Amino acid sequence: MTTDAALSPDDFVARLREEGDKRYHDRHPFHLRMHEGSLTREQIQAWVLNRYYYQTRIPIKDAIILSKSDDPTFRRMWMQRIVDHDGKAEGEGGLAQWQRLAEGVGLDVDEVKSLRRVLPGVRFACDAYVTLVREQPLVEAVASSLTEFFSPDIMTRRIAAWETHYPWVRAETLAYFRNRVTRARDDSRQAIDYVLAHATARDQQERCIEALITKCQILWALLDAVSNAAAHPRGER
Amino acid sequence: MTTDAALSPDDFVARLREEGDKRYHDRHPFHLRMHEGSLTREQIQAWVLNRYYYQTRIPIKDAIILSKSDDPTFRRMWMQRIVDHDGKAEGEGGLAQWQRLAEGVGLDVDEVKSLRRVLPGVRFACDAYVTLVREQPLVEAVASSLTEFFSPDIMTRRIAAWETHYPWVRAETLAYFRNRVTRARDDSRQAIDYVLAHATARDQQERCIEALITKCQILWALLDAVSNAAAHPRGER
Numbered sequence: 001m002t003t004d005a006a007l008s009p010d011d012f013v014a015r016l017r018e019e020g021d022k023r024y025h026d027r028h029p030f031h032l033r034m035h036e037g038s039l040t041r042e043q044i045q046a047w048v049l050n051r052y053y054y055q056t057r058i059p060i061k062d063a064i065i066l067s068k069s070d071d072p073t074f075r076r077m078w079m080q081r082i083v084d085h086d087g088k089a090e091g092e093g094g095l096a097q098w099q100r101l102a103e104g105v106g107l108d109v110d111e112v113k114s115l116r117r118v119l120p121g122v123r124f125a126c127d128a129y130v131t132l133v134r135e136q137p138l139v140e141a142v143a144s145s146l147t148e149f150f151s152p153d154i155m156t157r158r159i160a161a162w163e164t165h166y167p168w169v170r171a172e173t174l175a176y177f178r179n180r181v182t183r184a185r186d187d188s189r190q191a192i193d194y195v196l197a198h199a200t201a202r203d204q205q206e207r208c209i210e211a212l213i214t215k216c217q218i219l220w221a222l223l224d225a226v227s228n229a230a231a232h233p234r235g236e237r
Numbered sequence: 238m239t240t241d242a243a244l245s246p247d248d249f250v251a252r253l254r255e256e257g258d259k260r261y262h263d264r265h266p267f268h269l270r271m272h273e274g275s276l277t278r279e280q281i282q283a284w285v286l287n288r289y290y291y292q293t294r295i296p297i298k299d300a301i302i303l304s305k306s307d308d309p310t311f312r313r314m315w316m317q318r319i320v321d322h323d324g325k326a327e328g329e330g331g332l333a334q335w336q337r338l339a340e341g342v343g344l345d346v347d348e349v350k351s352l353r354r355v356l357p358g359v360r361f362a363c364d365a366y367v368t369l370v371r372e373q374p375l376v377e378a379v380a381s382s383l384t385e386f387f388s389p390d391i392m393t394r395r396i397a398a399w400e401t402h403y404p405w406v407r408a409e410t411l412a413y414f415r416n417r418v419t420r421a422r423d424d425s426r427q428a429i430d431y432v433l434a435h436a437t438a439r440d441q442q443e444r445c446i447e448a449l450i451t452k453c454q455i456l457w458a459l460l461d462a463v464s465n466a467a468a469h470p471r472g473e474r
Contacts, residue, residue, distance in 0.1 A: 061309075061311070064300070064304045067297050072296070074325065076324070076326075079316065079319060082312065085309075086313050096309075
């Protein structure tokens with residue numbers, strides 16, 4: 001516990017952006033290769049299949065965040081995230097869009113949905129996200145979502161990169177990435193407003209920065225697992 | 238763990254109804270007096286103020302239930318309960334309606350919302366509900382909501398009783414009770430369908446019955462606390 005003076009809102013945001021920026025998974029070698037166009041079809045498929053597990057954890061962690069708030073106004077705002085992923089009806093929402101992406105890269109959607117082939121390292125990392133959100137105070141759980149600061153950029157670059165380098169992926173199946181550009185911008189604005197209002201002591205601010213760092217490590221570990229499995233296919237391990 | 242044969246769906250529903258019915262809080266002496274019209278204004282106020290704490294726990298326990306499900310279809314259905322209590326906008330939904338009820342019985346709404354005067358025994362009971370939902374499997378958490386089987390009846394009787402016996406409560410502030418008649422009917426139908434589909438082994442069925450019994454004990458303990466405090470005002474204890 002530090003007795004240092006609290007950071008000003010501007011300095012706090014700058015620290016969050018700086019610590020997040022240098023650890024965000026767009027710098028991961030596997031991710032660099034994805035956007036350079038040097039992944040094979042199998043590697044793209046492995047990423048889509050494994051990342052789906054992450055996608056399935058999002059509404060779960062958002063429901064935990066909901067359950068930690070006493071404030072109907074906050075809950076009304078945050079609930080939109082669950083609606084964004086689950087949709088308002090069958091076939092709508094981010095999870096359904098990711099399933100169409102899985103189809104678009106040539107995967108068997110039922111196998112993807114079964115989560116059978118998700119790599120252990122991917123499970124551990126994504127489950128660690130749910131655990132972080134469950135065990136830490138609400139403001140830190142919210143802060144861990146601030147990777148969305150960087151998400152509109154990565155999505156915009158991803159759409160261009162995939163259209164250029166992986167023309168075998170049907171363009172209309174990239175809808176998930178397209179929709180995230182605007183939503184991530186809104187979501188990160190809501191989250192940063194909440195964090196600025198509720199982490200006002202220095203040690204709370206530091207714990208929020210830590211939560212964001214942990215979240216970056218989670219996204220990084222997911223890519224480590226996918227990348228290692230691609231380099232050393234089953235049987236070799 | 239029992240090795241007895243699973244109950245048929247009809248027998249399982251009958252057991253749930255029977256065990257719930259004989260323990261439901263409409264049989265509590267304080268509740269009987271409420272509907273007979275023999276509570277004082279202060280007792281009605283104490284009930285409204287304390288029961289508000291229970292109301293505030295409902296969206297929290299429903300968000301925990303959401304977070305326990307992997308199924309977007311289930312989550313879409315269950316999320317409606319949170320919307321019912323939080324509303325789609327400020328001033329809407331069950332919590333806001335309960336605040337108007339608090340106003341209608343002459344309470345200071347800000348004090349009610351502050352939860353400052355909630356009795357310890359009421360907190361313990363309501364928090365036990367949140368804990369049950371957090372710690373037990375999803376199907377048992379859902380089963381604990383089946384007190385809503387009995388809720389349409391109690392609400393219908395309550396509206397009539399209050400209009401007759403407590404004419405000093407403005408009738409339009411009874412909206413919460415009115416809205417619950419239909420919603421509780423829909424909610425309990427959804428919950429029983431889920432429980433019948435997912436508790437198919439006998440010991441799961443028995444644990445669901447236990448969860449419903451515990452929930453009845455929680456509602457009962459809430460009334461015990463309110464009733465005892467009314468009989469022995471502060472200072473005497």
